[in-house]
Amino acid sequence: MSIKTIVQRSMLVAGLVVGASALSATSAWAADAAPDASTAPAAGTPRILVLATGGTISGTADPRSAIGYNSGNVLGQDLVRGVPGIEKLANISAEQISNVGSQDMSDKIWFQLAHRIQEAFDRNEVDGVVITHGTDTVEETAFFLQSVLRSDKPVVLVGSMRPGGSTSADGPGNLYEAVEVAASTKSQGRGVMVVMNDQIHGPRWITKTNTTAVQAFASPNAGAIGYVDPASVRFVTPPPQSARNVLGLPAAGPLPRVEIVYAHSNMDGLQIDHAISDGAKGIVLAGEGDGDASKEALAALDRAARKGIVVVRSTRVMSGFVNRNVEVDDDKRGFVVSLDLNPQKARLLTQLLIANGVTDSQKVQQAFGGTW
């Protein structure tokens, strides 16, 4: 269903809650560090499309417990209406794509999102897109979209850690800032981003680092790419040379089956053998340390690679790179390393590569290392 509306100021949500994390930028990119006058649009008001998918940001508190809630209860158009002052930032239209907790995010919804965004940009309907999304898998959706969209106009994903109606609801403030970032001229050419709690993160690096805290996201290997408050958008990294990626959106889903296998002490090869017999086209190892696993597990991965299954070594560790040929002879075994991509993003990239016909381990390795 498509619900288009120029949003009027509304007082449905009593107050704009903006997280107050005091963060210092690690690299000052001076040319862009000034407050952003573009956040108060006058002539040529930016056109922003809000695509709602669900999540806590569209959840309502469950009176049965102090922390409980049901996600995916509020429609996107009502979320937007509930944010005081948001209408001053842009001409906003809202469409409902789904209303699910992002634990139920699916290839089907991803394809719908990608097609709708591409269409809106190709027809020059909008200057930027905001996607309201659950926080559990927002990093995967951001990475997927960045990999397949043929545009570098801003696409800003946003969620919240607290549902509407809770005492510390962070949704309205986050949504305000997401629209602010999508509408800013500074965001042109930056493609897909995630805005949470005053920070702007890139899809390759962002990950959820806390189960429940409002400050839940970080980019451990790179830091935030920018910061936002209700009056300013500041980027601390230069825009990428191109935010467009080379991978095509496959004609239809579902994406090929790729399993993540989590490494641990006393590991045998059974999980991996099961993945092979279940028809996996790729296996991502969430390895120990630098993507390591026991001799038995590595032997099972050898069996997979010999069958033509794409084997990628990633890590269960939150930060750092998985390097080639350190303790594991990747060249000899025909394995790929994920570098800085965590297992869930390594899985996605592997799925997209296989769907695009790229299965040779050297070519897969190039795609992992050559996209940023």
Ligand code: ASP
């Ligand atoms: N389970 C929720 C989701 O990802 C959590 C959230 O949105 O914060 O949809």
